[in-house]
Amino acid sequence: MKRKQSLSTYGHLYKRSYPVMNDDRCQCCGEQASLEWDHCPAITTAQLFVRNDKIRFIKVLLCKECNLILSDQLLPDFPSRFYTVKERLLERHKHDLISECRDNMVTTTESLRLADDKFNKLLHRIGFGLIKVDQLSSKHLAILNTETLSGTRIIDHLAAQPDCGLLSESNLTPEEDTQDNNSHPPVDYQTHADTSTPHFALNALDDFKVFLRNNRVYTKNGYLNLLNNDIKSLSTLTLPEQPTQFFGCSWDELTANVCITTSTGLKYSLDLIEQYATSDLIAIKKSVGMYDMEELLDKLGITTREEYDQLWTALRVKRVDVVEILPNQPEAVYDDWLLW
Numbered sequence: 001m002k003r004k005q006s007l008s009t010y011g012h013l014y015k016r017s018y019p020v021m022n023d024d025r026c027q028c029c030g031e032q033a034s035l036e037w038d039h040c041p042a043i044t045t046a047q048l049f050v051r052n053d054k055i056r057f058i059k060v061l062l063c064k065e066c067n068l069i070l071s072d073q074l075l076p077d078f079p080s081r082f083y084t085v086k087e088r089l090l091e092r093h094k095h096d097l098i099s100e101c102r103d104n105m106v107t108t109t110e111s112l113r114l115a116d117d118k119f120n121k122l123l124h125r126i127g128f129g130l131i132k133v134d135q136l137s138s139k140h141l142a143i144l145n146t147e148t149l150s151g152t153r154i155i156d157h158l159a160a161q162p163d164c165g166l167l168s169e170s171n172l173t174p175e176e177d178t179q180d181n182n183s184h185p186p187v188d189y190q191t192h193a194d195t196s197t198p199h200f201a202l203n204a205l206d207d208f209k210v211f212l213r214n215n216r217v218y219t220k221n222g223y224l225n226l227l228n229n230d231i232k233s234l235s236t237l238t239l240p241e242q243p244t245q246f247f248g249c250s251w252d253e254l255t256a257n258v259c260i261t262t263s264t265g266l267k268y269s270l271d272l273i274e275q276y277a278t279s280d281l282i283a284i285k286k287s288v289g290m291y292d293m294e295e296l297l298d299k300l301g302i303t304t305r306e307e308y309d310q311l312w313t314a315l316r317v318k319r320v321d322v323v324e325i326l327p328n329q330p331e332a333v334y335d336d337w338l339l340w
Contacts, residue, residue, distance in 0.1 A: 003044050010046035010057070014039055017058035019078050020129040024061060027078075028085040030128035031063035038062040041076035047279045049076050051321070052216050054229075080221040082129070087140045089126050096122060097157075100149045120161070127158040135221055205247050206267065209258045210318050213270060218255045220244070260318065262310040268300050270320065277322035287325045290334040297339060305331075305340045 016037070020027045026035060037059045041049050049055040055076050062070070069088045075081045095103070101119040105111045133144065133155070144155040217223050223243065240246035243254055258270040276288050276296040288296065302308050308330070315323040327333040331340065 006043045006046055010043065010050065013046065013050070013057040014043075014059045015057065017056075017060055017078075019058070019060060020082070026063035026066055027060045027129075028062060028066040028082055029089065029125040031066075031125065034064040035061045036064075036067060038067055038070065040078050040081060042074070045074060045076070047283075049216060049279075051279060051283055052076075054226075055216065074218055075222070076216055076218070077222055077225060079135075079225055080219045083135050083221045084219070086126060086130060087136060090136075090140050090143045093122055093126075094143055094146075097143075097154050098146060098148050102149060123154075123157055123161050127161050130158075135224065137220070205249070205254075206259050206261045207318070208243065208247065209254055210260060210270065210320065212255060213258050214319060214321070218251075220251055260311065260314050260320070262314045264310060266307070266310060268302075268311055268314075270322075272296070272299060273315075273322055273326075277325050281325050282321055285324060287327055287333060290330075290336065293326075293330060293334070294339060303339065308340075 018027060021030070024035065025032045038061070039046075040058050040060055041055060046057065049057075058078065060078065066085050069085050070081050073081065073084060075084060090097075096119070101115045101122070102112075105115060133141065136144070144158070145153055147153050148157065212218075212223070215226055217226055227239065227241075244250060247254065259267040260270050260273070261267050273296065276292045281288065297303075297308065300311070302311065312323065312326060312328055315326065331337040
């Protein structure tokens with residue numbers, strides 16, 4: 001959806017928020033210049049999350065650099081956006097951090113003072129609001145552990161900064177060293193809260209990807225927030241603490257090319273289904289139109305009622321919301337149904 005149309009339709013849902021500091025400064029790095037309000041989630045993706053009770057629609061102040069960092073990121077929750085900014089800042093300014101901003105300069109009292117000011121400002125931007133450094137990836141924790149020109153690690157420079165709020169360095173243990181790959185129990189996506197609903201064992205990559213899509217999880221930090229904030233709703237599930245290690249793939253792979261697998265092993269693209277069973281239709285509980293339905297089934301390669309039943313049942317078992325607007329019996333809903 002285009003930005004102007006999205007603002008007109010969903011703009012009223014967003015409320016101003018100061019999640020890190022109640023002050024007119026960038027809520028990701030603390031900068032006070034070149035600020036503008038950023039929609040979280042992005043206004044052009046609002047339709048994807050309008051029915052998700054777990055997502056609050058907020059507007060936060062960001063500086064120009066942080067705004068650009070997040071411009072191409074589909075991150076609906078602020079913590080994920082916050083830690084993404086921290087990681088990008090560490091990557092972008094790694095060289096300046098290691099050199100303490102003293103590369104290629106004439107050694108004078110004034111130039112040393114300017115270098116120190118630049119270095120301290122950079123440390124403050126990275127350390128601003130950074131309470132849990134263990135939320136960063138192993139790659140970025142390694143950057144924090146790097147020694148600078150003076151022989152002091154970046155993490156120690158940060159800890160010495162006022163109001164950085166860093167945790168102790170015990171949180172710097174790389175994630176691959178904290179758990180053995182084989183120590184994770186199998187994932188069990190089975191709940192007995194509703195005995196009228198079929199149960200399904202979540203023990204394969206495709207099924208876990210559907211679970212992530214159902215919960216609008218796109219990043220490691222979003223997944224950690226889900227585990228930490230929805231303990232009650234997930235109490236009947238056994239989920240891996242580190243999905244990338246458990247399944248042996250990256251977060252990009254975990255959240256892309258999501259497929260629904262039927263009981264007979266047939267796979268259908270959920271990404272394709274959601275192009276027709278849109279969140280706008282789900283919001284008003286309006287079934288997919290007949291012509292769109294026929295086009296969708298044609299692209300999925302479904303030509304029989306039996307194949308469709310398998311898909312519909314798999315969507316229902318895995319609690320995918322699109323099933324609400326895909327009729328169980330198309331021939332009974334559409335007057336001129338001809339596919340079977």
